[in-house]
Amino acid sequence: MNTLASPIVSRADVTVSLDNDTAGPVPSGPERGLGAATLAVLPGLLLTSAVAASAYALRQLPGMATFSPMILAILIGIAFHNLAGTPAIAKPGVT
Numbered sequence: 001m002n003t004l005a006s007p008i009v010s011r012a013d014v015t016v017s018l019d020n021d022t023a024g025p026v027p028s029g030p031e032r033g034l035g036a037a038t039l040a041v042l043p044g045l046l047l048t049s050a051v052a053a054s055a056y057a058l059r060q061l062p063g064m065a066t067f068s069p070m071i072l073a074i075l076i077g078i079a080f081h082n083l084a085g086t087p088a089i090a091k092p093g094v095t
Contacts (some may be wrong), residue, residue, distance in 0.1 A: 040092050042093060044092055044093015044095070045093040046090075047094060051076050055069045055070075055072035055073035058072050
């Protein structure tokens with residue numbers, strides 16, 4: 001009779017089924033579509049880069065130097081999202 005070291009773990013907890021005929025092979029690494037994932041994220045990264053660049057440019061105006069570019073970028077992002085909304089194509093890159 002086999003006993004387990006811990007009385008909390010039962011035999012049903014340690015049973016592993018390796019029978020998975022429904023799923024096909026799962027590609028990993030570069031074969032998985034790394035280029036497609038990069039292209040899906042690119043519009044959102046460009047949008048956030050534009051917001052960051054505009055925050056740095058806005059900081060050059062008189063009276064805005066007291067604010068951090070991070071605070072200005074947050075305010076620009078909030079205003080852009082409330083006025084125009086985040087485009088669907090840019091959502092993966094923004095998140």
